[in-house]
Amino acid sequence: MKPFRIEIPQADLDDLRDRLDRARWPRQLPGEGWSRGVPVDLLRELDDHWRTGYDWRLHEARLNEFPQFVTEIDGHDVHFLHVRSAEPDALPLVLTHGWPNSFVEFAGLIGPLTDPAAHGGDPRQAFHVVVPSVPGFGFSAAPSGPGWDTARVARMWAELMRRLGYDRYGTQGGDLGAYIAPEIARLAPEHVVGVYVISGLGFPTEADVPEMDEAERAAFAALMSADWMHGVDHHALLRSAPQTFTYGWHDSPLAALAWMTQKFHDFSAAGPLEKAIDRDLLLTNVTLYWLTGTFGSSSWTYYDSSASAWPAGQKAVPTGVYSGPPGIRRLAERHNTIVHWPADNPSGHHFIAMDRPDALAADMRAFFAKVS
Known part of the structure; x- marks a missing residue:
């Protein structure tokens, strides 16, 4: 590295x-x-x-305050931040950004995660934070050919965490990261304690409408509008x-x-x-x-895709979701073991790491306290 x-x-x-x-x-x-x-x-x-x-x-200069590295994985250079907490028992956590974002998405989130005491949190709920740049984004090398998928990126992230010496860790993601973070758990369930997704799980489709109750139909209407x-x-x-x-x-x-x-x-x-x-x-x-x-x-x-689809998640390890609606928990539980689905988090889920990093960090601490 x-x-x-x-x-x-x-x-x-x-x-x-x-x-x-x-x-x-x-x-x-x-x-x-x-x-x-x-x-x-x-x-x-x-x-x-x-x-x-x-x-x-x-x-x-502010970005360079975070320790950064490049390592070759699967024939591609991967750029990542690696910010260790001063708390000795901190949980390792890999954060995956989305599109059209970058590792910059987490600039305001890293401090609350690595040093919760300085941000009104419990120091026992600190994290060692790893933020890779997805291939093709920022300073990570672009995919060298067609056929790439989120499972391939997940394998790269699992290898990165192994090289960093982390045997047990959490994964987090939103947007594109909401597809990659669950894939890491599916690939390496013995190493992942839990998956935290910003939003996207349990989003209803037309095929779900016949089985919906009144409240769920309202959530679907809100999504479609x-x-x-x-x-x-x-x-x-x-x-x-x-x-x-x-x-x-x-x-x-x-x-x-x-x-x-x-x-x-x-x-x-x-x-x-x-x-x-x-x-x-x-x-x-x-x-x-x-x-x-x-x-x-x-x-x-x-x-490299023929159609778009909402992330499905996984059942290998427990899952937490920051923002439920318009996602429906019952639908998310078809493919996930949901243990954290708060109903009162501040809105703005797609860019919540940029908009409300303290609120996001607090909710992430609440989820990982349940599973670690």
């Missing part, structure tokens, strides 16, 4: 600023709010901050022509910013994007994608 530091060449930052300065802006199309996509006025404001107010070097179910269909887009769209994201930071802003807006369940997520944190994620050139390679889970 080789120590790693983020050290972006100044020339790359200068090129980014130059491209932003020379952006060719379109006119606003007719329509209210987000009805035609990201509003020009909103994106101009965010772009202006990216050009003149955002400081990558500041956030680069949710804003994030009716945004840009990135599944279809990235399955059909990811290379075509990658040209724009890779060459134009304005196009990249618009795409990321659209998807973060679509996925934000905690109200307006500008109120839900700190804009510097959002821009750090966008800048990381830009500087590493990973807009195309990070979409491999979509272009």
